[in-house]
Amino acid sequence: MAFTFDDLQRACQSEWDAYIRHDFVQQLGNGTLAGDAFRHYLKQDYLFLIQFGRAYALAAYKSPTLDDLRQAKAGLEAIIGLELGLHIDYCRQWGISEAELQALPEARATMAYTRYVLDTGNRGDLLDLHVALAPCLVGYAQIGKWLSERPETVRGEANPYDHWICMYEGAEFQQAAAAEEAWLNRELAEISPRRFEQLVRIFRDATRLEIDFWDMGLNQRM
Numbered sequence: 001m002a003f004t005f006d007d008l009q010r011a012c013q014s015e016w017d018a019y020i021r022h023d024f025v026q027q028l029g030n031g032t033l034a035g036d037a038f039r040h041y042l043k044q045d046y047l048f049l050i051q052f053g054r055a056y057a058l059a060a061y062k063s064p065t066l067d068d069l070r071q072a073k074a075g076l077e078a079i080i081g082l083e084l085g086l087h088i089d090y091c092r093q094w095g096i097s098e099a100e101l102q103a104l105p106e107a108r109a110t111m112a113y114t115r116y117v118l119d120t121g122n123r124g125d126l127l128d129l130h131v132a133l134a135p136c137l138v139g140y141a142q143i144g145k146w147l148s149e150r151p152e153t154v155r156g157e158a159n160p161y162d163h164w165i166c167m168y169e170g171a172e173f174q175q176a177a178a179a180e181e182a183w184l185n186r187e188l189a190e191i192s193p194r195r196f197e198q199l200v201r202i203f204r205d206a207t208r209l210e211i212d213f214w215d216m217g218l219n220q221r222m
């Protein structure tokens with residue numbers, strides 16, 4: 001049997017749905033999310049993206065083939081080149097300067113998630129690391145698509161979070177996530193059922209940590 005990314009998602013469907021359709025996401029789509037909750041999330045996400053940049057750099061270091069190395073570089077570009085650049089501009093529009101971002105302390109949820117991924121990558125192999133990274137890239141692409149398709153989502157100037165939705169539903173982010181999913185599908189096709197179960201555990205844990213990250217934003221917890 002050849003496993004795929006969809007099998008990973010199905011194995012953790014309840015956690016995956018709780019992540020993709022989290023209250024934070026729904027309120028953001030409806031335009032009703034409290035501004036302070038969004039600002040808290042934005043600040044922590046800056047710190048998150050820097051650590052995830054390191055994780056993709058670790059994936060590059062662990063890549064045995066040129067194809068693997070190119071995939072790690074594409075992930076690094078999506079996070080550091082595309083997303084973090086837009087993020088810094090976006091923070092400025094929300095009254096948060098780059099100097100303020102650089103001086104921020106990390107919330108516990110940020111530390112827990114990012115260090116879990118780095119630790120998984122350090123002690124495991126390249127596939128363990130990409131599976132731990134998948135909820136980030138593939139998950140936000142699904143969130144962007146889900147928000148753009150659901151009828152309750154408020155679009156345009158009536159929603160202060162419309163730019164955020166545009167970033168994740170946009171072609172560049174969607175293509176980066178599709179490339180990551182394709183890489184995962186090639187690797188998952190080769191593994192045994194026992195190895196798949198090990199990867200399900202990693203995927204579930206990373207997805208649960210994404211849920212905690214949304215909770216942290218909603219509750220403005222440090």
Ligand SMILES: Cc1ncc(CN)c(N)n1
Nearest residue numbers: 045048135136137140213
């Ligand atoms: C917490 C989190 N997870 C995922 C993404 C999308 N790269 C993000 N910006 N922040």
